[in-house]
Amino acid sequence: MMLRDDAALIPGRAGVDTVCTADMLVAGVHFLADDPPADIARKMLRVNLSDLAAMGAEPHGYLLSIAFPAAPEAAWMEAFSAALAEDQARFRVTLLGGDTVSTSGPLTLNVTALGHVPHGQALTRGGARPGDRVAVSGTVGDAGLALLHLLGRVEPFAAEVAEPLMARLRRPEPRLALGRRLRGVASACLDLSDGLFADLGHIAEVSGVAIVLDASSVPFSPAARRVLADRPELLGAAISGGDDYELAFTIPAGTEAALAGIAAECGVELTAIGVVESGQGVRVRGADGQDMALGSGGWRHF
Ligand SMILES: Nc1ncnc2c1ncn2[C@@H]1O[C@H](COP(=O)(O)OP(=O)(O)OP(=O)(O)O)[C@@H](O)[C@H]1O
Ligand SMILES: Cc1ncc(C[n+]2csc(CCOP(=O)(O)O)c2C)c(N)n1
Ligand SMILES: [Mg+2]
Ligand SMILES: [Mg+2]
Ligand SMILES: [Mg+2]
Incomplete structure (x- = not known):
């Protein structure tokens, strides 16, 4: 132009x-x-x-x-x-x-x-309420794992695993159709740039609620699952890695049944990964039902 x-x-x-x-x-x-x-x-x-x-x-x-x-x-x-x-x-x-x-x-x-x-229909980070369910699109962790590999912070991954992970780091897919479809459906929404854990913290903070994330429900790609099967110690890095550019959102309790239809319409998987409670902050519940500590909280510039 x-x-x-x-x-x-x-x-x-x-x-x-x-x-x-x-x-x-x-x-x-x-x-x-x-x-x-x-x-x-x-x-x-x-x-x-x-x-x-x-x-x-x-x-x-x-x-x-x-x-x-x-x-x-x-x-x-x-x-x-x-x-x-x-x-x-x-x-x-x-x-x-x-x-x-x-x-x-x-x-x-x-x-x-x-x-x-x-007018008035933009999704925001501020509408999550106790009782809401937390969901995420696609899979998370690929880009964060790719970055560890690229920067030589981990034992290098096999090429057939590294390649799809690097593609996620370098070519994110903005979830535009999903975002539009979530108007009037999601109570809060944001995109994952700093990492699932840190970004859920942004919804919790702005909405004035607590979020409990169920670590065993977090969706991982086949490549990430292969990495995590060999190196389970990287689970925290995958959940807090960043650069996912998926949408995380909350929906009122009782509306979870709509997720499957929305996922099919928008051509992206949706997974329920947690619940909203009263209180503050994000807790990560491990497969054993105990709260888990993550190595790092997520991406920070300073
Ligand atoms: N209510 C608002 N009014 C005006 N600007 C806003 C408002 N909320 C956020 N912004 C602006 O939107 C941008 C995104 O804010 P922020 O950096 O917190 O989000 P983010 O999506 O996590 O960012 P990033 O993608 O950089 O990680 C910033 O420029 C911020 O100043
Ligand atoms: C070379 C290299 N080092 C580190 C990262 C990871 N990284 C940098 S900024 C950011 C959060 C989003 O940015 P912002 O909050 O500025 O929008 C993440 C996850 C990368 N992608 N490449
Ligand atoms: Mg954002
Ligand atoms: Mg951004
Ligand atoms: Mg940021």
């Missing part, structure tokens, strides 16, 4: 709320500088679309700002742009503007994404 003016102008629509979110990605913090440029582009856009999904919003467009440590190679730029164009078409979003600058620091990308939701 030709950017002709000083700013993008988006006509307002009656009865529609605009949802805005910004997520920044820094080389060495969110991805590795030598990651494939196509994957950097996809992850940058998709983690933002994931936040729109978490709010039940329909994506509209995005602004993109990049700080380059040096002029990018033509091949890098081509691969980056081609992947971005593909994802724009796939998720039906347009580039609304942005900025490009040089930096003496690492490659830094920022996307600000805009979406729409019918």
Whole structure:
């Protein structure tokens, strides 16, 4: 799109709320500088679309700002742009503007994404109530396990296991259809970026409730199950790893039966993983019924 003016102008629509979110990605913090440029582009856009999904919003467009440590190679730029164009078409979003600058620091990308939701219907983190059930889409832990492998923090995984885990780390799937479908169904919702344990903590905090997570119900992919079968000590890392970009949400007790139909409609598995109680914080209940301590609480910048 030709950017002709000083700013993008988006006509307002009656009865529609605009949802805005910004997520920044820094080389060495969110991805590795030598990651494939196509994957950097996809992850940058998709983690933002994931936040729109978490709010039940329909994506509209995005602004993109990049700080380059040096002029990018033509091949890098081509691969980056081609992947971005593909994802724009796939998720039906347009580039609304942005900025490009040089930096003496690492490659830094920022996307600000805009979406729409019918007035008053956005999902939030604040509506969970005691008695609600907690559910999650897809599977968790793949990306966190992939990162341990990639950074050499664990004995390397076999290639046939490492490959699907790395795909989850580099190419998350924003759960947009599910987010929209959960309007009026979920009492609270968010996307998993910091890790299941930490992010459930965000729902607990904002809603003013406690969450009890049943560790043995947490859904893992076949690859993660293979890793955990060999190395059960990595269970905590899988539950608190981060970069999952699945949706975690709460639904009122008695509405669990609707989950199977919603899952089929949206083409993603949904699994009940816990309950909401009065109180505060997140407790993880192990297979033996006892509370479990996780090694780390989840991703923190500081
Ligand atoms: N009620 C609100 N009003 C305005 N902005 C908000 C509100 N709630 C959250 N935000 C903004 O939305 C963005 C997301 O917040 P936050 O970083 O807590 O979420 P997150 O999804 O965990 O982020 P990340 O994906 O970076 O891990 C931030 O820019 C925050 O300032
Ligand atoms: C090289 C490398 N190191 C660490 C991680 C893990 N990581 C970084 S930020 C983050 C949480 C979400 O980010 P934010 O809260 O900033 O949106 C996670 C899980 C990674 N993906 N790549
Ligand atoms: Mg989020
Ligand atoms: Mg985010
Ligand atoms: Mg975060």
